Amino acid sequence: MIKLIERIGRSTIAMTESLGRASLFLWMILVGLNTFVARVSDVTRQLFNTGVLSLPIIMVSGLFVGMVLALQGYNTLKDFGAEDALGVMVALSMVRELGPVVAALLFAGRAGSSLTAEIGLMKTTEQLSALEMMAVNPVHRVVMPRFVAAIVALPLLTLIFMSIGMLGAHLVGVVWLGVDAGAFWGQIERSVDWHEDILNGMLKSIAFAFAVAWIALYQGYESIPTSEGVGRSTTRTVVQASLWILGLDFVLTALMFN
């Protein structure tokens, strides 16, 4: 019994310590934002790495998610003679939930893991120490540009995911299954609210981007500088970021739509 209490105590202390270090790390990033102007070129380069290079997986996934939603939705709505509502069903699912959540999960797998591995390897190859020795704060030079780039990139990728998803739904619903194009797009225009749906979806996306970037960069920065250590940190990034996205999604949905 005492051993169990000991173990719980030890893991609680470790968790609190880790949370404290992560908070301090976040604070250092936020302080580093005052060097943003001097680091614009670094941010742009990271926008390419995290954003542009994530485009293929986001676009292809968006297309398929939209197509599958349309196919499943059509089969259900047809039973009630409500095929014309297919567009709005897909649009609301995409804008409120699937767009922000699936894009963030894909982003965590594609860009988050890459951020962790890259920074972990920079630590392993002493590049972060080299920056310190050149009197350059590695958080300002390496971490802050990646953090800003991730927060800008994910909402944009989410918008692209949603748009391509709607295109996929149009291909299946209108072109293949014969739903009336006017009804499909007209109902979307009438029912999807700019503030209630699109803005809230984007807010979710920004929150997810914040969580993924924070977790990925912290895991990379704190990784044990060995190949095994970097591998473990990369896995932790994908697992933790995915769980945080889903948990945050529930909380934000409850706050926004309840």
Place this chain on the structure above:
Amino acid sequence: MNAIELKHVSFNRGNRVIFKDVTMQIPQGKVTAILGPSGTGKTTLLKLMTGQEVPLSGEVKVLNTSVPNLKTKALLALRRKMGFLFQSGALLTDLNVFENVAFPLREQTQLSEGLIQNLVAMKLQAVGLRNAAKLMPSELSGGMARRVALARAIALEPEIIMYDEPFTGQDPISMGVLVKLIRELTDSMGLTSVVVSHDVAEVLSIADHVVILSDGCVIAQGTPAELEASGSDWVKQFLHGNPDGPVPFHMPGQHYSEDLVAQ
């Protein structure tokens, strides 16, 4: 005059004692070699000098400034007077050779682009790699990477330069080039060089002053000639690479006969 002074420095990592009561002086304008077997904390000693680690007790003075008590801003200002050559070179992998050498100049000075180009060309010329300026770090051999890192380390014309195991894994030609560069740069730029290594022959050929570490203590220091003439068994074993001596071939523990199974 001493560029670096350590007085009664102790340092632990967790429960493990790395240094106990280490005192040493590193003279200005000379090449000082810090020798010792692997795992004696030679790199940690450099980190104490650069303020990357803080001692448990004792005094670390660099250029007459006490390092452990420095605030971040003052520490960064002191580091601008130091160059550091990492064992791996530690070049920034997203920048080419030119940009790596230009990096400290761009970060720490307001020099014009033209002046930066000339300075980088001069530093790369000094290490013989001016024509490799457009290559990426992944296209360099280990020896070339260390020479580029050396050019970067001297870009801001520091007063002290520290070399962490500069000869490890180098072929004889690269090693010869690095040995020559360390000596020549020290003399021509009036630098204080601190070379941490366990390549005894190479280091002794260029060192003016040698410190030998073992078991967390300084066991000998002096000129290479003084150490060669030393009567200490430990110094003799280390300098000549004898497999057995004060550092035993067999790890201490229970007797061999106790491990053999009786037939």
